[in-house]
Amino acid sequence: MKDILKYIESIREKIKNLIVGKTNMQIVLKYFNYKEFDSPDKKGSGKKYMDKDFLIRLDHARSIAGVPFKINSGYRTVKHNIDVGGVPESSHCKGNAVDISVNSSKDRLLILSALMETQFKRIGIGKNFIHCDSDSQKENAIWTYY
Numbered sequence: 001m002k003d004i005l006k007y008i009e010s011i012r013e014k015i016k017n018l019i020v021g022k023t024n025m026q027i028v029l030k031y032f033n034y035k036e037f038d039s040p041d042k043k044g045s046g047k048k049y050m051d052k053d054f055l056i057r058l059d060h061a062r063s064i065a066g067v068p069f070k071i072n073s074g075y076r077t078v079k080h081n082i083d084v085g086g087v088p089e090s091s092h093c094k095g096n097a098v099d100i101s102v103n104s105s106k107d108r109l110l111i112l113s114a115l116m117e118t119q120f121k122r123i124g125i126g127k128n129f130i131h132c133d134s135d136s137q138k139e140n141a142i143w144t145y146y
């Protein structure tokens with residue numbers, strides 16, 4: 001009996017690690033291609049450096065929102081971050097941030113609502129994009145860029 005419980009616990013741990021992306025197993029995203037998260041100056045960087053837990057949540061948010069999430073910016077190399085005028089210590093360089101294009105007030109509501117429902121607690125609102133990140137080293141907040 002004890003052995004069975006131990007076995008079940010080990011399986012449970014394996015599944016947990018799979019879900020949070022701590023194994024080499026590829027996380028399959030329903031709505032995104034990893035290329036969408038590449039830093040433009042480094043092919044394959046989205047897949048390599050984006051935080052898997054972040055992407056799973058983003059995929060879930062996209063599902064709830066029911067509208068396309070066009071990624072303006074995902075992972076950024078330090079050089080690319082400087083080129084686009086990103087803040088130093090940008091969460092984009094840590095692989096746990098994206099900027100989602102927004103073209104209407106209706107989509108802004110749908111995207112914001114979905115991000116909040118999926119527990120994103122750091123959101124920046126620009127004129128035609130929404131930034132969201134899961135950077136635990138920064139304070140929870142909603143801010144604007146204008």
Ligand SMILES: [Zn+2]
Nearest residue numbers: 097098099131
């Ligand atoms: Zn951003």
